[in-house]
Amino acid sequence: MKHVDLVFGTVYGSAQFVAETLADELTALGYQPRLWQAHELSAFTPEAGLLIVVSSTTGSGDLPDDIQPWYFRLKSQAPYLPSLNYSVIGLGDSSYTDFCGAGEKLNELFAELGARAVLPLLRIDAMETMEPETEAKTWLSQWHQQVQSGQAA
Numbered sequence: 001m002k003h004v005d006l007v008f009g010t011v012y013g014s015a016q017f018v019a020e021t022l023a024d025e026l027t028a029l030g031y032q033p034r035l036w037q038a039h040e041l042s043a044f045t046p047e048a049g050l051l052i053v054v055s056s057t058t059g060s061g062d063l064p065d066d067i068q069p070w071y072f073r074l075k076s077q078a079p080y081l082p083s084l085n086y087s088v089i090g091l092g093d094s095s096y097t098d099f100c101g102a103g104e105k106l107n108e109l110f111a112e113l114g115a116r117a118v119l120p121l122l123r124i125d126a127m128e129t130m131e132p133e134t135e136a137k138t139w140l141s142q143w144h145q146q147v148q149s150g151q152a153a
Ligand SMILES: Cc1cc2nc3c(=O)[nH]c(=O)nc-3n(C[C@H](O)[C@H](O)[C@H](O)COP(=O)(O)O)c2cc1C
Pocket: 009, 010, 011, 012, 013, 014, 015, 016, 055, 056, 057, 058, 059, 060, 061, 062, 091, 092, 093, 094, 096, 097, 098, 099, 100, 101, 126
């Protein structure tokens, strides 16, 4: 049974709900998800295996307060993570100039740390859908196929 770490960054709760939905779906698919709460992130450095990060964007392309310390710690410690298979889902709103800026920052960070992207960044637009979890579930079936095909650990 494959373990999957799930991390979210949220202001109003949508990204958390998406992450919780993915945790349920992952369990149904036979994975063992671990959903990290914001207050637990100081103890978590992803090293290997599967990581999914779901984050909304706030301010002007900024990371939500709950995920910022984790992001900046990883950025300053810069661990080399070649055995990590990561994926990022960004929630945003295309009426803002920096659409899904936080998702982009997270996606770039893991690439810089030498981790491998299972899939490209998924951007979910609040202008297009009121149900980001539905897009995330469709995305998860692609993710599952990639993992099953052995293209991710
Ligand atoms: C004050 C504020 C600033 C925002 N800034 C951005 C932004 O810069 N880029 C973007 O793509 N979306 C932006 N958004 C849209 C949110 O990211 C989007 O509504 C998201 O679905 C919220 O998810 P959450 O409930 O997990 O926080 C902003 C929303 C608010 C209320």
